[in-house]
Amino acid sequence: EDKVVQSPLSLVVHEGDTVTLNCSYEVTNFRSLLWYKQEKKAPTFLFMLTSSGIEKKSGRLSSILDKKELFSILNITATQTGDSAVYLCAEDKIIFGKGTRLHILP
Amino acid sequence: EAGVVQSPRYKIIEKKQPVAFWCNPISGHNTLYWYRQNLGQGPELLIRYENEEAVDDSQLPKDRFSAERLKGVDSTLKIQPAELGDSAVYLCASSLVPTRVIDTQYFGPGTRLTVL
Numbered sequence: 001e002d003k004v005v006q007s008p009l010s011l012v013v014h015e016g017d018t019v020t021l022n023c024s025y026e027v028t029n030f031r032s033l034l035w036y037k038q039e040k041k042a043p044t045f046l047f048m049l050t051s052s053g054i055e056k057k058s059g060r061l062s063s064i065l066d067k068k069e070l071f072s073i074l075n076i077t078a079t080q081t082g083d084s085a086v087y088l089c090a091e092d093k094i095i096f097g098k099g100t101r102l103h104i105l106p
Numbered sequence: 107e108a109g110v111v112q113s114p115r116y117k118i119i120e121k122k123q124p125v126a127f128w129c130n131p132i133s134g135h136n137t138l139y140w141y142r143q144n145l146g147q148g149p150e151l152l153i154r155y156e157n158e159e160a161v162d163d164s165q166l167p168k169d170r171f172s173a174e175r176l177k178g179v180d181s182t183l184k185i186q187p188a189e190l191g192d193s194a195v196y197l198c199a200s201s202l203v204p205t206r207v208i209d210t211q212y213f214g215p216g217t218r219l220t221v222l
Contacts, residue, residue: 004148034211042197042213043149088148093139093201093211094162096148 002027006089006097014105017079021100023089024071031092033065033072038086038099046074046087079104108132110214112198118220124186127217131180131200135212138175140183141197143216149197155181185219193221 007022025033032050036043047056049065049072056063060079065072076083086099111130119125131138136157141149152171154162157178166173170189175181185192195216202210 042199042216044213045210048210090148093199094151094154096150098146098148 129198
C-alpha cells in the first residue's frame, strides 16, 4: 500500500530557531513530492520536487528530495510566529501524510 | 484573479439526508481535485478530473458518493445518503496542467460538513 509518513507529528520551538521536518514515502510509481502549509483553512502550495539532490528555496524555507532513500526534508530557518501551521507533504497531490504541527513560541 | 470557489462553506445535516458541494476552479485550470480531510489527518483524494474526464476515482465510495464536472469547468460532489462518518472538510483544488508536470495547485476554502 502506498503511503507517506511525516515526522515529527508535532514540534514546538522558539522564534529564531531552525527546524527540519521529515517526510518519507513508499509508493509504487513515484512522480513528485509536494510540500504544503496549512493554517486554519486550506493548504497552500510550497514546493514540488521531482529530482534528487536539487534544493528548492523560497525565502527562509527550503526543501530537498532523496529518491534513493525515499525521503524529503523541509527546512525553515529563523522561524517566526507566522510559521506556526501544519506542514503537509504529499506524493503527486494524491497521497498525503498526516502533517507536522509546528508551533513557534514568541 | 478569483481563487477556487466552494459553496456552501458549512453544512449541517442529519444522517441519511443527501448533501451536495459545489466547486468552481480557477479560470483555465483543467485539472480539478476533490479531497476529504478529517481532523488531524492529511487530505484524502476522492476524485481527480482532467477536463470533464474522471481520471482517478479509486478512493471515491461509489455506493453513496458521486461527482460530476460537466463542460470541464465547475464540479459537484454529492453524498446520498450521508452517514455520521462523512463529517469532515471537503476540499476542492485545481491546477493548470495534469498532475505529472511541474505545476502549482490551488485549494478552495473547503466545505465543513457535520452529519448529526
